[in-house]
Amino acid sequence: MPRIGWVDSFSVHDEKIDDQHKKWIELYNRVHAQMMGIEPTDDYLGIGEAALAEMIEYTKYHFSSEEDFMKMIDFPGYEEHREIHQAFVRKLEAISSQMQEGTHVLNSEILKVIEDWFIDHIQKEDQNYTTHSR
Ligand SMILES: [Fe+2]
Numbered sequence: 001m002p003r004i005g006w007v008d009s010f011s012v013h014d015e016k017i018d019d020q021h022k023k024w025i026e027l028y029n030r031v032h033a034q035m036m037g038i039e040p041t042d043d044y045l046g047i048g049e050a051a052l053a054e055m056i057e058y059t060k061y062h063f064s065s066e067e068d069f070m071k072m073i074d075f076p077g078y079e080e081h082r083e084i085h086q087a088f089v090r091k092l093e094a095i096s097s098q099m100q101e102g103t104h105v106l107n108s109e110i111l112k113v114i115e116d117w118f119i120d121h122i123q124k125e126d127q128n129y130t131t132h133s134r
Pocket of ligand 1: 066081085121125126
């Protein structure tokens with residue numbers, strides 16, 4: 001059972017963005033499964049570190065494509081939305097570097113914070129700009 005399963009209320013009614021959110025969920029679920037010892041870790045680093053790094057890279061790619069889209073449709077909340085993205089990336093990167101330094105262990109509580117942030121974000125902020133585009 002994956003940690004997060006896609007439900008229709010996650011949809012922002014844009015196929016490309018929905019697909020990217022599904023992909024993010026897939027990457028997140030892998031981090032979660034490795035951290036919880038459900039899946040073997042697929043890296044030479046610490047447990048789940050490579051999977052987390054991949055998830056962070058994908059998050060950046062996904063945010064920049066959302067930002068391009070918002071610009072294209074002249075979304076008035078663009079700057080604010082971009083700042084929210086940047087703050088989340090900074091948070092993920094801080095977690096990742098703490099793990100690399102060995103000062104921090106990624107645990108289920110932190111995973112829950114990441115998970116809740118993302119689900120809340122796609123259901124609120126992301127719905128705002130896709131509603132604006134229609
Ligand atoms: Fe977003």
